[in-house]
Amino acid sequence: MTDSPSYQVLARxxxxxTFADLIGQEAMVRTLKNAFDADRIHHAxxxxxxxxxxxTTTARIIAKGLNCIGPDGQGGPTTEPCGVxxxxxxxSEGRHVDVQEMDAASRTGVNDIREIIDSVAYxxxxxxxxxxxxDEVHMLSTSAFNALxxxxxxxxxxVKFIFAxxxxxxxxxxxxxxxxxxxxxxxxxxVMMAHLARVAGAEGAEVEERALALITRAAEGSVRxxxxxxxxxxxxxxxxxxxxxxxxxxxxxxxxxxLDLFEAILRGDAAGALAELSAQYADGAxxxxxxxxxxxxxxxxxxxxxxxxxxxxxxxxxxxxxRGVDLAGRLPxxxxxxxxxxxxxSLEEVxxxxxxxxxAEMAVIRLTHVxxxxxxxxxxxxLTEKEPPPGGGPAPAGRxxxxxxxxxxxxxALARAGGPAHVGLKGNDARASSLSRGGPVAALAAAPTTGHxxxxxxxYHDFDAVLTLIRERRDMSLLVDVETHLRLVHYSxxxxxxxxxxxxxxxxxxxxxxxxxxxxxxxxGVSVAAGGGAPSVAEARAADETARATTAxxxxxxxxxxxxxxxxxIAAFRDPAPVEETEAAAVTxxxxxxxxxxxxx
Numbered sequence: 001m002t003d004s005p006s007y008q009v010l011a012r013x014x015x016x017x018t019f020a021d022l023i024g025q026e027a028m029v030r031t032l033k034n035a036f037d038a039d040r041i042h043h044a045x046x047x048x049x050x051x052x053x054x055x056t057t058t059a060r061i062i063a064k065g066l067n068c069i070g071p072d073g074q075g076g077p078t079t080e081p082c083g084v085x086x087x088x089x090x091x092s093e094g095r096h097v098d099v100q101e102m103d104a105a106s107r108t109g110v111n112d113i114r115e116i117i118d119s120v121a122y123x124x125x126x127x128x129x130x131x132x133x134x135d136e137v138h139m140l141s142t143s144a145f146n147a148l149x150x151x152x153x154x155x156x157x158x159v160k161f162i163f164a165x166x167x168x169x170x171x172x173x174x175x176x177x178x179x180x181x182x183x184x185x186x187x188x189x190x191v192m193m194a195h196l197a198r199v200a201g202a203e204g205a206e207v208e209e210r211a212l213a214l215i216t217r218a219a220e221g222s223v224r225x226x227x228x229x230x231x232x233x234x235x236x237x238x239x240x241x242x243x244x245x246x247x248x249x250x251x252x253x254x255x256x257x258x259l260d261l262f263e264a265i266l267r268g269d270a271a272g273a274l275a276e277l278s279a280q281y282a283d284g285a286x287x288x289x290x291x292x293x294x295x296x297x298x299x300x301x302x303x304x305x306x307x308x309x310x311x312x313x314x315x316x317x318x319x320x321x322x323r324g325v326d327l328a329g330r331l332p333x334x335x336x337x338x339x340x341x342x343x344x345x346s347l348e349e350v351x352x353x354x355x356x357x358x359x360a361e362m363a364v365i366r367l368t369h370v371x372x373x374x375x376x377x378x379x380x381x382x383l384t385e386k387e388p389p390p391g392g393g394p395a396p397a398g399r400x401x402x403x404x405x406x407x408x409x410x411x412x413a414l415a416r417a418g419g420p421a422h423v424g425l426k427g428n429d430a431r432a433s434s435l436s437r438g439g440p441v442a443a444l445a446a447a448p449t450t451g452h453x454x455x456x457x458x459x460y461h462d463f464d465a466v467l468t469l470i471r472e473r474r475d476m477s478l479l480v481d482v483e484t485h486l487r488l489v490h491y492s493x494x495x496x497x498x499x500x501x502x503x504x505x506x507x508x509x510x511x512x513x514x515x516x517x518x519x520x521x522x523x524x525g526v527s528v529a530a531g532g533g534a535p536s537v538a539e540a541r542a543a544d545e546t547a548r549a550t551t552a553x554x555x556x557x558x559x560x561x562x563x564x565x566x567x568x569x570i571a572a573f574r575d576p577a578p579v580e581e582t583e584a585a586a587v588t589x590x591x592x593x594x595x596x597x598x599x600x601x
Contacts, residue, residue, distance in 0.1 A: 049184030052224030186221025210243035287360035457493035487533025499533030
């Protein structure tokens with residue numbers, strides 16, 4: 001058994017005792033100092049910010065400032081508590097009877113708040129104010145918040161409330177409106193590194209500046225996280241800690257080597273990129289951390305390209321900074337944006353993969369293969385400047401304006417205005433689609449139907465109207481059979497004569513007649529002929545697509561696209577609106593010569 005005191009972690013050992021010790025919160029300190037000096041001290045404060053920025057510490061400093069009496073016992077409220085009077089010492093040690101700290105994460109109910117409400121009526125036992133510090137206040141239940149509202153709005157003069165939370169949006173607006181709010185900021189990298197250097201010096205530890213930069217970046221603006229990592233790094237380095245030891249401790253790759261991997265990917269060197277990734281993995285780097293570092297570099301280069309001042313990041317060594325600025329100047333934004341998007345998708349895949357390294361390798365392979373893809377405008381220029389293949393010849397009249405759209409991995413697209421058709425090209429997974437809206441040429445009735453059904457059948461003046469009726473009634477089975485197997489011979493309202501296709505159902509005529517009579521309320525005569533029928537709707541569509549494809553293949557631009565992308569195929573056709581119709585719709589009637597815009601109607 002030993003009498004030596006137990007070790008105290010750095011985050012507690014160097015916890016600020018006064019506002020002067022707080023780092024990175026100058027705006028809040030200035031506001032509180034002015035309020036104390038002018039005797040305009042609010043009865044309720046709410047402190048919000050990310051983890052480890054000093055919310056609870058600030059609450060204790062405010063409590064000490066409210067109750068400090070100075071070394072001589074005669075002082076009043078101050079932003080510079082003495083730290084030696086009985087109240088300051090008791091609050092720092094967490095044993096002051098008039099300063100109560102409550103963890104709302106474990107005491108969330110109305111009964112816990114009722115204890116506070118019942119005790120606020122009594123004056124402080126020894127201090128100037130009774131101070132209630134409620135940490136993680138957003139965890140209180142709705143009923144607990146409602147129970148606190150009246151006391152929070154009109155507390156006794158000797159009561160002060162201080163709330164701390166990381167989730168300010170979860171607090172009711174009725175609570176926020178009764179409190180003075182202070183947002184504690186993330187600590188800037190320069191301030192954090194200077195603070196860590198002071199603490200390391202006070203501990204007698206030698207920590208390299210690059211190691212401090214790595215700790216600062218990993219802490220993400222949280223002082224407590226940074227102090228905990230520094231504590232671990234000092235123990236890991238046994239007094240002398242370098243950047244390599246901190247990287248090993250955090251499972252990070254050397255940022256310079258990550259830049260090497262980044263450049264290998266952009267060069268399209270898949271073998272070199274995989275070798276570098278494997279080497280970093282062998283040295284202890286986490287594959288997920290490597291992908292995150294790549295994404296961080298892509299983000300940093302993008303921001304640096306837009307805002308050059310962002311390249312002066314103090315947490316990045318000068319040599320890596322110069323490399324990053326050079327890369328940002330040489331890489332186009334489209335490459336960086338594509339790199340970022342693919343890395344985000346890769347990080348999702350790594351989280352789902354049973355083997356993170358395999359997922360990371362597949363991500364690197366994909367990135368290297370898309371690194372040298374041309375921009376859409378560059379692809380368009382190359383295709384338009386390229387000579388048509390031998391024997392291509394000009395496109396037939398009426399098809400000169402056919403455009404082509406590219407759906408290969410390059411993501412490029414070609415479009416040319418004009419022409420009666422638009423041809424779309426996609427990869428192997430594209431699906432054929434037809435745009436024929438008609439069908440076989442309808443045979444008009446030689447004479448109108450007689451009898452009481454004539455009025456009901458007048459709207460079905462051609463066979464397309466019958467097809468529309470079937471679609472509206474959503475009888476998909478009948479619609480497919482009619483479009484596929486019915487070769488129309490003659491049509492008049494109320495009478496259909498057709499030649500069935502080879503695979504037509506035997507009951508097609510009976511089903512069609514029965515459905516039409518049930519839908520229209522009139523008798524329909526449907527008869528079958530041995531021949532003479534026009535092509536079915538499906539056959540007409542197929543013939544139209546074949547003709548379009550043949551015409552498109554004769555277009556020099558389409559031939560150039562297929563030569564550049566051998567695996568592409570024609571997937572769809574589109575009929576743009578005729579230019580004449582578009583222009584006619586845009587033209588407005590010219591006003592008369594004597595028109596006066598200011599003349600009343």
